[in-house]
Amino acid sequence: MSTKVKKMLFILSKATLENVYAAFVMANGARMEGIESEIFFTFFGLEAIQKKKLEHLHVATVGNPAMHMPTMLGGLPGVEALATKMMKKEMEKLDMPPVGEFLEILSDSGCKLWACKLAIDMFHLSKEDLIDELDGILTIGDFYNRANEEGTHLLFI
Amino acid sequence: MKKNIAQTEIEVNEEGYMTDFSQWNKEVGVGLAKEQGIDMTDRHWDVINYIHDMYKKDEPLSIRGIKKSGILDIKEFYDLFPGGPLKKATLIAGIPKPKSCI
Numbered sequence: 001m002s003t004k005v006k007k008m009l010f011i012l013s014k015a016t017l018e019n020v021y022a023a024f025v026m027a028n029g030a031r032m033e034g035i036e037s038e039i040f041f042t043f044f045g046l047e048a049i050q051k052k053k054l055e056h057l058h059v060a061t062v063g064n065p066a067m068h069m070p071t072m073l074g075g076l077p078g079v080e081a082l083a084t085k086m087m088k089k090e091m092e093k094l095d096m097p098p099v100g101e102f103l104e105i106l107s108d109s110g111c112k113l114w115a116c117k118l119a120i121d122m123f124h125l126s127k128e129d130l131i132d133e134l135d136g137i138l139t140i141g142d143f144y145n146r147a148n149e150e151g152t153h154l155l156f157i
Numbered sequence: 158m159k160k161n162i163a164q165t166e167i168e169v170n171e172e173g174y175m176t177d178f179s180q181w182n183k184e185v186g187v188g189l190a191k192e193q194g195i196d197m198t199d200r201h202w203d204v205i206n207y208i209h210d211m212y213k214k215d216e217p218l219s220i221r222g223i224k225k226s227g228i229l230d231i232k233e234f235y236d237l238f239p240g241g242p243l244k245k246a247t248l249i250a251g252i253p254k255p256k257s258c259i
Contacts, residue, residue, distance in 0.1 A: 025258060032243055109220065109235060
């Protein structure tokens with residue numbers, strides 16, 4: 001297959017499991033097709049690269065009509081944890097790696113992982129809080145400079 | 158469609174993947190690799206042998222599987238088969254393109 005897409009830049013701004021996996025699967029899929037890929041973690045997306053938090057991400061049971069459950073039920077204690085457990089089980093069946101292992105795979109595959117400087121400052125995080133695979137901390141300007149090539153696409157998740 | 162490679166006639170699909178594994182041999186593999194700009198080394202053959210093992214066992218191939226294989230790590234896999242390693246390695250190995258998204 002030959003494609004005009006040469007580079008995919010993902011901006012991950014959310015920490016819900018389904019959004020994090022969407023970004024990871026697409027970024028990894030790009031590398032497997034010979035397309036360059038990079039992920040810029042900003043705002044809540046930073047949770048996916050914080051050592052202490054990345055294995056504890058949840059699916060959203062409230063405000064998510066596709067869960068097909070009444071909003072009040074979704075907000076009860078334990079419901080979100082249960083839904084998350086069930087989804088993780090299904091993903092394991094499909095051989096989807098857990099978040100930490102997925103980040104290693106992405107890094108080994110040549111996918112660049114960047115943290116947003118503004119969000120880091122806002123959440124009072126330091127480099128030590130973040131995964132070792134991180135390629136660096138960028139401003140949005142730095143990130144846009146990385147898009148300065150023909151065939152580059154940006155995707156906000 | 159038919160295609161001639163390494164003095165052998167092979168049957169391939171529109172993406173260039175062999176459709177009859179019994180037509181595959183090492184010379185065909187070398188020829189297919191050359192078309193992908195790859196010169197086969199012992200390390201490349203280690204990977205192809207692993208892929209054949211998995212294929213015979215009917216086990217799906219994935220990047221995660223490569224990581225667990227104990228044969229090589231993902232970095233080396235991308236170095237050996239640049240530009241879509243699983244796609245290229247399976248093409249050279251004469252087996253269908255993997256359908257997995259991961």
